[in-house]
Amino acid sequence: RYEKWWLTFGISALIIFLSIVGIQAFHQGHKPPSAKAFVDPERVSETEPFTKPGLHKVQGKDWDYELVIVAAAFSFTPGEVEIPKGAKVKIIATTRDVVHGFEIAGTNVNMMLEPGYISEYVTTFNKTGEFLIICNEYCGTGHHMMSARIKVV
Ligand code: CUA
Numbered sequence: 377r378y379e380k381w382w383l384t385f386g387i388s389a390l391i392i393f394l395s396i397v398g399i400q401a402f403h404q405g406h407k408p409p410s411a412k413a414f415v416d417p418e419r420v421s422e423t424e425p426f427t428k429p430g431l432h433k434v435q436g437k438d439w440d441y442e443l444v445i446v447a448a449a450f451s452f453t454p455g456e457v458e459i460p461k462g463a464k465v466k467i468i469a470t471t472r473d474v475v476h477g478f479e480i481a482g483t484n485v486n487m488m489l490e491p492g493y494i495s496e497y498v499t500t501f502n503k504t505g506e507f508l509i510i511c512n513e514y515c516g517t518g519h520h521m522m523s524a525r526i527k528v529v
Contacts, residue, residue: 411493420446420472429453431465438464439498445469445509447476447489450518452509456525464500477512480526488513501528 420426425444432442440463446453448471459465469478471489478487478495487495511522 408488408490408493408495410487410495410497411490412496413494414492415470415494417470417472417491420470425468426470431457431459434466437466439466441465443467445478445524446472447478447511447522448472449474449476449516450511450522452478452511452522452524454524456527458527458529459501461504461528462500462502464498466496466498468494468496470494474515475513476515476522477510479510479512481508481510483507486512501526504528 415423415426425432425442426446429444429446432444433440434442441459443457443459443465445467447469467478467485467487469487469489470493471491473491475491476489478489479485483499485497485499487497489495505528507526507528509524509526511519513519515522
């Protein structure tokens with residue numbers, strides 16, 4: 377009788393344990409790999425650093441600039457940014473609505489932007505020229521038009 381009770385208890389514990397592992401795996405699988413922090417998607421424009429999208433010089437960090445980007449269907453803010461050649465830049469990006477992609481064509485910068493998450497990537501712009509930021513996650517009818525420009529000068 378006791379054995380039966382222990383068996384039930386053991387199986388229940390196992391089921392609970394597996395559910396927890398499963399839920400965790402699901403959540404981690406859901407979180408974009410570049411995500412470093414959380415943000416309320418409905419309050420992005422009131423949340424630092426997204427109050428001031430654009431390129432900002434920073435001091436005392438491992439990078440020279442921070443490039444703050446807000447994505448929303450179907451554009452990036454800012455739509456155009458100039459970066460000095462050789463600058464080490466930390467890109468800090470999020471989305472106000474749905475999942476968007478953030479790819480700088482011709483580079484290895486490729487992030488997924490998910491509502492609620494802040495994605496980050498540190499890179500150095502060593503080549504002058506114009507680079508296209510494109511959204512590479514389908515986000516709706518205007519997806520193919522969603523882009524921005526980086527000018528490295
Ligand atoms: Cu944004 Cu596709």
